[in-house]
Amino acid sequence: xxxxxxYRQRLSMEIEVKPFNPKASILRIREGIRQGVLLVxxxxxxxxxxxxxxxxxxxxxxxxxxxxxxxxxxxxxxxITVEEAWSLHKTGQALFLDARxxxxxxxxxxxxxxxxxxxxxxTYAEEVQALAEAGMQVIAYCDxxxxxxxxxxxxxxxxxxxPSVRVLVNGWSRWREAGFPVDRxxx
Amino acid sequence: xxxxxxxxxxxxxxxSVLFRWFLGVIFLYAGLIKAxxxxxxxxxxxxxxxxxxxxxNPMAILMPWVEILVGISLLLGILTQGAALVGSGLMAVFxxxxxxxxxxxxxxxxxxxxxxxxAEPATWLNLLENLVLLGMGVHVFLFDQGLFRVxxxxxx
Numbered sequence: 216x217x218x219x220x221x222y223r224q225r226l227s228m229e230i231e232v233k234p235f236n237p238k239a240s241i242l243r244i245r246e247g248i249r250q251g252v253l254l255v256x257x258x259x260x261x262x263x264x265x266x267x268x269x270x271x272x273x274x275x276x277x278x279x280x281x282x283x284x285x286x287x288x289x290x291x292x293x294x295i296t297v298e299e300a301w302s303l304h305k306t307g308q309a310l311f312l313d314a315r316x317x318x319x320x321x322x323x324x325x326x327x328x329x330x331x332x333x334x335x336x337x338t339y340a341e342e343v344q345a346l347a348e349a350g351m352q353v354i355a356y357c358d359x360x361x362x363x364x365x366x367x368x369x370x371x372x373x374x375x376x377x378p379s380v381r382v383l384v385n386g387w388s389r390w391r392e393a394g395f396p397v398d399r400x401x402x
Numbered sequence: 403x404x405x406x407x408x409x410x411x412x413x414x415x416x417x418s419v420l421f422r423w424f425l426g427v428i429f430l431y432a433g434l435i436k437a438x439x440x441x442x443x444x445x446x447x448x449x450x451x452x453x454x455x456x457x458x459n460p461m462a463i464l465m466p467w468v469e470i471l472v473g474i475s476l477l478l479g480i481l482t483q484g485a486a487l488v489g490s491g492l493m494a495v496f497x498x499x500x501x502x503x504x505x506x507x508x509x510x511x512x513x514x515x516x517x518x519x520x521a522e523p524a525t526w527l528n529l530l531e532n533l534v535l536l537g538m539g540v541h542v543f544l545f546d547q548g549l550f551r552v553x554x555x556x557x558x
Contacts, residue, residue, distance in 0.1 A: 243483060247543060250484020251491075254475060258468030266440070266463045273440040273463050279448050279455040316523055 281361040285384055288366035292373075295354055295381040297389045303352050304395075310351040312343070312372075312380075314364035315387070323399040325356065325390055333367040340375035347377050356386025415547040421538040422476045422546060425489055428535065430473025432515055436466035442517030449510040450499050468492070476542070479551030483543060490539030497532040500524055 266272040303309035304326065311328035313320050320330040331339050347353050353372065355365040362385065369380040383389070391397060411417065436443040444462035447453060453461065468488065475485035496514070503510055504526060512524035514532075 243544075247483035247487040250481040251488040252484075254471050254481055254484050254488050255468055258471045259464050261471070262437075262464040262467035265437070265467065271441075273444060273459050275459055275463070276456055277444060277459040279444075279458050284445075284448070 284361040284363075288361070288363055289382060289384070292366055292369050293379065293381045295352075295383050297383065297386075297393050297395075300354055300383050300386075300390075301393070301395055303354070308350065308352050310343070310346050310353050312353060312355045312365075312368060313387075314355055314357045314362075314368040319358075323387075323397050325386065326396055326398050328356075328398070331368060333364055333371055336368050336371035337375060340372055340377060343372055344375070344377045347379070353377060353380045354383050354386075355380055356383040356390075358385065358387035360385045413545055415545055415549050418542050418545040418547070419549045422479070422482065422486070422542045425486075425535065425538050425542065426473050426475075426477030428473070429469045429476065429489055429492075433466045433469030433471075433473055435515060436462075436517060437470060439517040440466070443513065446511060446513030446517055449508070449513070450503055451508070452499055452502065465492075479548060482546050482548065482551070486539050486543035486546065490536055490543060493532055493536040493539055497529060497536055500529050500532060504529060 300309055300311075304311075309327075311325040313324045313328040313330045314333055315330070316332060317330055320328075324330070329339070331343075343353060355369045355372070357364040365382050365384075365386065369382050372380045440462045443466065444458050447458050447461055469492065472485045472489045472492070475481045476489065500512065504524065510523060511518060512528045514524075514528065
């Protein structure tokens with residue numbers, strides 16, 4: 216049989232345009248809930264089983280606190296305090312790298328900061344390395360106690376050979392809280 | 403006339419099948435990505451700051467597999483109504499969580515199709531995408547009539 220005719224026949228057989236029927240809707244909802252419960256239960260069983268046997272399984276109870284997350288991010292990196300960063304900035308030795316997205320950066324950033332989101336770090340690594348070797352202290356920052364962007368940026372830059380990148384944790388908020396000047400977008 | 407034809411087309415089970423397959427692929431893909439990196443997914447959940455600490459890991463362990471099963475069910479047309487209902491429920495939860503985060507101004511990665519915390523921050527466009535997917539899920543739940551269901555195809 217011509218596949219086109221077969222297809223049209225199938226469609227005409229299968230499609231039944233039914234008027235709205237409250238009883239049928241209730242049945243549909245009931246059936247949906249029954250099937251849904253079955254699917255979720257099956258998913259829970261498979262997920263739990265798979266997590267139990269896989270070598271990289273996740274513990275059922277995890278420690279999730281901002282300080283712990285930050286310490287995980289900062290492994291292999293050196294932190295810098297906001298006061299140290301300020302005194303380096305005053306002597307013109309600080310190179311601030313803002314790891315946040317460009318839109319947030321343009322709203323306001325630390326004085327003279329360059330906007331380098333982690334995914335663009337490799338592109339700018341050579342330039343940053345030249346400045347670091349000329350005596351500038353590279354300081355990466357983003358916003359939030361457990362913001363992963365600046366540690367990620369610092370890791371990538373160090374991997375590309377930039378010496379001693381330091382991280383100003385929760386930099387944007389702490390810098391403003393300390394009352395130090397910022398560069399803001401001119402309206 | 404035109405209006406009733408348009409409404410008929412919108413409520414058509416054929417459209418429902420297309421939505422079912424599309425959602426099936428989306429859920430299967432998203433679930434596999436999350437299941438392959440539970441640590442990353444747990445971190446994505448944590449970034450939303452909506453759940454208590456003890457809820458994060460169980461959610462990261464179990465939810466991807468529910469998504470995978472929903473995806474397979476929708477693709478094959480098995481337990482379709484349940485899959486559409488659970489899928490729509492998941493989309494509603496994701497949309498709500500994303501909306502709250504955007505309203506709070508959190509610049510976090512969506513975690514929808516990637517488990518990297520440093521991926522591009524979620525935008526209102528992601529929220530719109532989620533709403534469209536939610537609409538598709540509701541459509542499948544309400545109007546699917548088992549067209550191209552694997553069990554039927556095998557029987558015939």
